Amino acid sequence: MAAASPLSPADLAVAQAVLASIAEEMGEALGRSAYSPNIKERRDFSCAVFDGHGQMVSQAAHIPVHLGAMPAAVRAVMTLAPFEAGDVLAVNDPFLGGTHLPDVTTVAPVFAVGSAGEPIGFVATRAHHADIGGIAPGSMPVARELLQEGLVIPPIRLVRAGTIEEAALALIVRNSRAPEERRGDFRAQLAATALGAARLEAAAARFGVEGLRARFEALLGHGERVIRAVIRDIPDGRYSFTDRLEVGAEGLAIRLALEIAGDEAHFDFSGTDPETELASVNAVAAVTRSACYYVVRCLAGPDAPANEGCYRPIRFTLPDRSVVNAGPPRAVSAGNVETSQRITDVALGALAQALPDRIPAASSGTMNNLTIGGYDHARGRPYAYYETIAGGAGGGPRRPGRSGVHTHMTNTMNTPIEALPLAYPFTVERYELRPGTGGAGAHPGGDGLVREYLFHDEATVTIVSERRRYAPWGLAGGEPGAVGRNTLIRADGTREDLGARAEVRVGPGDRVRIETPGGGGWGEV
Secondary structure (H helix, E strand, C coil): CCCCCCCHHHHHHHHHHHHHHHHHHHHHHHHHHHHHHHCCCCEEEEEEHHHHCCCCEEEEEHHHHHHHHHHHHHHHHHHHHHCCCEEEEEEEEEHCCCCCEEEEEEEEECCCCCCCCCCCEEEEEEEECCCCCCCCCCCCCCCCEEEHHHCCCCCEECCCEECCCCCHHHHEEEEEEEECHHHHHHHHHHHHHHHHHHHHHHHHHHHHHHHHHHHHHHHHHHHHHHHHHHHHHHCCCEEEEEECCCCCCCCCCEEEEEEEEEEEEEECCCCCCEEECCCCCCCCCHHHHHHHHHHHHHHCCCCCCCCCCHHCEEEEEEECCCCEEECCCCCHHHHHHHHHHHHHHHHHHHHHCCCCCCCCCCCCCCCEEEEEEEEEECCCCCEEEECCCCCCCCCCCCCCCCCCCCCCCCCCCCHHHHHHHCCCCEEEEEEECCCCCCCCCEEEEEEEEEEEECCCCCEEEEEEECCCCCCCCEECCCCCCCCEEEECCCCCEEEECCCCEEEEEEECCCEEEEEEECCCCCCCC
């Protein structure tokens, strides 16, 4: 266990606020300067600050699945050392620190002003790009292998000593269906990264290099102590839970045995089904760990720190080549967005046995991913669009679940329907709650949503979702939430149930309706 810091609580509070403000300001710069609605409107990005060893010391209140996995990306690009001031590294390879290919991470080493040698720390952004190549617009296809999902970027230098490596950037944007939008989003990431580096340099000048390093270690130690205290409040024992992904006739099982012993937690996924070629639901280890870190962190108070020290009391057993620890060349795009949600459900289901008065029922359990792409004939340009759609939150021991919200591993905002026809050849014709879809209970689950798209030009639509067959479960006698449904409605009125995952061609007058799941109910009525 980490020893208590010689710094005063006031010193730690100030340092925590300074570093968190760096990450938050980076996020504001990224969101305000991005081109794509996915980053600008939905805010599908995350920012964080790291020490010189690549340990995350602070993060913004962004996206859990990004942030828990980001330290692996930072340590992956550290292999490109030595660095100099003004360098920016980039990576999206899921098997080298990434999550899935649309999520591109930029990392800048930061040096104290007037000093040379090793960096005092790093700052990083991760943003979901609306298209990074692959076999379908939006780079979230119904794929069988990684290369079908888009361009794989190993750790590279994107900026060298303050000068953009134009050949590298040109290679990346040329592999996107919307190259100018990609270039704009990358420039936004680089601007946010440069801002973060400047702010961390200023923190080093304020506290001194050794003072800043002492604060890094003290904050990491504080995070460890807080989470150890949280785990100590969980009764010792071994708690098992199983849930399934909707792949194949029997589904893919995710099995967890959560062992609590004193102030340590062990997430043992032995017995989980092997990785699959049938869908892109394979999750890399960093995504699985990220979901479990999130669940434990949820048990801490709102003022608890958010840094990598919080992860120290948590251990894992992740079977090789399983759906929670996939390897190349497996497709992984849905592993990041869908399997991360199911891992969260499994972890909460296990914890509910130990803490029945604290854990809510399952939320909608899917991000309801939708990508649309094609050629916009009216505007004379190609386009690619991506969004996730909210659902119902699970009811809990203290209150009902909320309706129409993003839950758990996604923390993005709604894409305003007013913004879409300004940029794309489709409109949202129906957007409303889906009454009665939350599970009944003393505290019922929240309702899902209905979002229906009308197309004015030809396009390719890809849907990657879950909870269309296996409903979000209730707890303590509560009923499950309703499953979701995806429907293609042709211009002539014919309808087709698209299942959980589909790729379809649409034309003018066609509609796609997404009906998202409700949350499970908690407690008997």
